[in-house]
Amino acid sequence: MLIELTDLPIDVAAVLQAMQADGAGAVNTFIGTVRNQSTGRRVMRLHYEAYDAMALHQLRRVAEQAQERWPMLQKVAVVHRKGTLAIGDIAVVVAVATPHRAESFAACQFIIDTLKQVVPIWKKEEYEDGTVWVAAHP
Amino acid sequence: MLIELTDLPIDVAAVLQAMQADGAGAVNTFIGTVRNQSTGRRVMRLHYEAYDAMALHQLRRVAEQAQERWPMLQKVAVVHRKGTLAIGDIAVVVAVATPHRAESFAACQFIIDTLKQVVPIWKKEEYEDGTVWVAAHP
Amino acid sequence: MNLTIALFGIAREIVGQSQLQLALPTGTSVQQLLRQLQEQYPGLTQLSSLAVARNNEYAQGEELLQERDEIALIPPVSGG
């Protein structure tokens, strides 16, 4: 299990390397990148902040939940970036390896969906005329 | 749109490069690799054969169907390997880039599922004691 | 009319060659072609499915074949 929170650019090749298993026929990978717009506003860059200890703990827990739900899951990696990101930069990579493909899609989607709900990481979008903490207000 | 049928090892990094788009926040990638077993038998290697012209035409069509179904799909790549593959080798890579994540999972899964149903590519599994064309017989 | 049928995978192995040259009456349908090949090569009837491709598209049984068509037999596909 590869769980990481990093200030450096995420090395996708290394994540894919970690997926290698002779019994795994399917690897699904989700890469979240910084978009140039959000709810119609032009985004200049993003700032990610994390509660490191809890974020790592919760990331590990999400991965473990996936393993319980899909016991055939053979490899799992979740790597999240912190700090200031430019448009196109990779913010998060989730990868799972399973024997068959349906489970790889389901487990990968479960992990990114759950991550977005529970992992204490916060994103501030920077526009030309200000900044907003995403999802902070109703 | 990157559609390829190749005798050479698939360059996953190049496929991911092709997914870059400033408006795309989500990239989903499916990688199919050669497993060391199939229906309980130990697999030594795989042989892939394709009806090249039709396979390329059908691969393109599947990608186009995905674009019709998910008009927000910004980038799509489908690369399939041919020839003899060893355990762990990559047989197929599907990647899609979309603004939001749910569509990236759905479109990628649609493409690999449909590919497996319609694209004229055939896989022969080689065991210690013989070979079998996968799915040929009921 | 003269048709060349390309063969792949297990269909190629059953027939024992990678293409067949056939002389067929004008107006032969896809279904008639399939029936003739299955009679000639009974191993083809054992397959889970057997389709005919015509100019890179899957052909319907009632379609009529034409001399310039690119024809192939498509046994069950197993890509991915």
Add this chain to the structure above:
Amino acid sequence: MNLTIALFGIAREIVGQSQLQLALPTGTSVQQLLRQLQEQYPGLTQLSSLAVARNNEYAQGEELLQERDEIALIPPVSGG
């Protein structure tokens, strides 16, 4: 008991510092802590949600805080 509350994201900006030192009666619950902070920093009541983390886990409102707990305020998360 003395508690240190770690603050992140918009909660840190609303409070204006990255941690708070509070002296609270023994037996203070998560809910009581939240209520006190929301009274002191009304901007916190405007958030879509506000949770308390205790030792890296989300805490329930009725849980009682202890001096050695690692406590943090968790405004709406937006990772990914």
